[in-house]
Amino acid sequence: MTETMDRHQTVHSSHPPFRASEQLAAHLQALLVDLTDLHLQGKQAHWNVVGKNFRDLHLQLDEIIDDARTFADTVAERMRALYVTPDARAATVAHQSSLPAFPATEVDTAATVDLTVSALYAVSATARRIHDDVDAEDPTSADILHGIIERIEQLAWMVDAENRTADRSVPANVNVSSR
Template sequence: MSNSNNAKKAAEFTAPGVDNKSAQDTVALLDDRLVALLDLQLTLKHIHWNVVGPNFIGVHEMLDPQVDAVREMTDTIAERIATMGGVPLGTPKSIVDRRRWDEYSIGKGLVTEHLVALDKVYNGVNADHRKAIDKLSELDPVSEDMLTGQLGELEQFQWFVRAHIESSSGELKN
């Protein structure tokens, strides 16, 4: 068997008490979340390296803990995919091939420019996490609970970002 076939070969088992169809549907949802969080992790680090201007250091230092937390989330999701009998794929090409959104387009940029764009990234990641949680409620309560915990952290990270781009009247820069 070729190496590429081995990379896609799923196990012939899943978690006890979960039927194969539910496991396959769960793995598909978790795979989408894995891709999103791997992409987010890289985007956060990219911003960390390329943010400039007033408040640079505060944003620079705010992002590394987010990178670390998102990295842990990806590991948790990948391990759940394997538990469910799936194959977690995290190679660069596989991430790009499965990504459903546009590439982050800002290189070196001002704090506000990056944080407005990052807020939009979090909008997508968090909304899609919420949709996956809704679907997982019927498929796999363990995966649902896992994503729910992650969403709480992701929403807090978005709040941190928004605190930098919010006016005193509560409006966000866009």
């Protein structure tokens, strides 16, 4: 409903059936910041990775960057739908991100793999940490988290495979066929 106050100002009033609590807003903000940082770190890695299997990792980083940007946009738009103002400004991301820092120099492919996997698992950890609280308040937002967790952990597995040694890497695989 819009009421005219005078010729130049209007007051808009709506009554959504659901609005985010401060806790839900903070949880979604934390995930938005981590996803935004993942995108930025992915670009940093993409530009500065060198070494064996460079091209494959370079292209794999493009996938991660694209998914991180898409997920960040999805989370931010969900926040807006719940009347929360997202904040992914550079200073906010730098101050609030839970991801380990990425170097400002050239990075060998093996180190880039490890750093990228750490960043992916940091995003996954944030999504898993906030999941139950988000689900209790807003199952629709929790559904978004499910998709993010699924894809981020898939990407972590795929990137991590670059540095693994079959049956000797930590963590060890759970082998159900030997039980």
